[in-house]
Amino acid sequence: MQRNQIIHGEAAQELMKMADGSVxxxxxxxxxLVNYKDRTGRSLLNDDNAAGVLPVFEPLARVLKNNAYCISFCGWSALPSFTAAWENAGLQIVSQIVWKKKxxxxxxxxxxxxxxxxxxxxxxxxxxARPIADVQDWVYSGNKRHPTEKAVEVISPLIRCFSNPGDTVLDPFSGSGSTSVAAVLNDREFIGIELEKAHCETARARVAGAQAFKTRQNGVAREVAA
Incomplete structure (x- = not known):
């Protein structure tokens, strides 16, 4: 599967097309899995459908390289279901990270x-080599693009800590694309998968902006070096 793209599709099905150990x-x-609605009534597809979420972790684990990490956000109310899915997929909890909000x-x-x-x-x-603290300060995204949008400032430290420049970072629940944007800004390749077409288009636009920024940044660096 081609890297550096946001794919519109169902995560488990799209992951089936990817090679073993490719991310x-x-x-x-x-x-x-809490049937979330924000203050304006926005909701998430499959947030009331465990069968649309939990089976994704098995193909996710297959495409992840051996001896590698998966960082998954999760709410406490459905934690038993998630931990069972992770265990069945061969993914072991080794730590947790908590972001404190104001x-x-x-x-x-x-x-x-x-x-x-x-x-x-x-x-x-x-x-x-440089572990991050397991308690972090939360950065509020404003949720303008997505009901549960995570800020790039929250995702970037995870990518820098658990991967290396040039690595491929996967997000099978891409939403508005924060993980892929963070990957671009931190010199990683990315693959995002998103079920909702509107969010997919938002993610693609955000990634294009991040790529343009990096191109300008690299151009300035070359001029300075010259």
Whole structure:
């Protein structure tokens, strides 16, 4: 499969077209299976359909290289279902990362003031040379492009920590493309897969902007070096 593209399609089906061990890192933010709606009524496809989300992790693990990492955001309410899917796919939880928020995104039994991602390992990858802290400060994206958009500033440290320049980063739940944009800005290749056509088009436009920025940046660097 060609790299550096955002694919419009169903993740499990598109992953079937990819070769075994063809990506170096997965960073993804799947639907949390909570039937989420934001303040304006926007929702996510498959957020009420575990069969559209959890089976993706098995082909995801197949295309991930041996001894490599997958970083998956996840909400606590469906964590047992996700952990079972990860285990069945051969992905082991080796750490978690928590982002603390300055605001409450929801209020229930407690105020929800954090986001969590799990560091999953396929095989026995080497530990990062410069591990990031497992508690990070949250950067709010504004959710203008997508109901649960993660800021590029949140994703970039993950990519720098768990991959190397030139590596291929996969996001099978691409949304508005933050993972792919972060990959471009950090000199990685990318593959994004997105089910909703409108979000796919948004991601492609964002990636094109990031690529143009990197081209200008590299041009300036060459001029300075000359």
């Amino acid at each position: 170096d890192l997965v960073v993804t933010d799947p639907p949390y 605001y409450a995104s929801r209020t229930g039994y407690t105020q929800y003031r954090h986001e969590t991602a799990y560091v999953l390992a396929k095989g026995n990858p080497a530990k990062p």
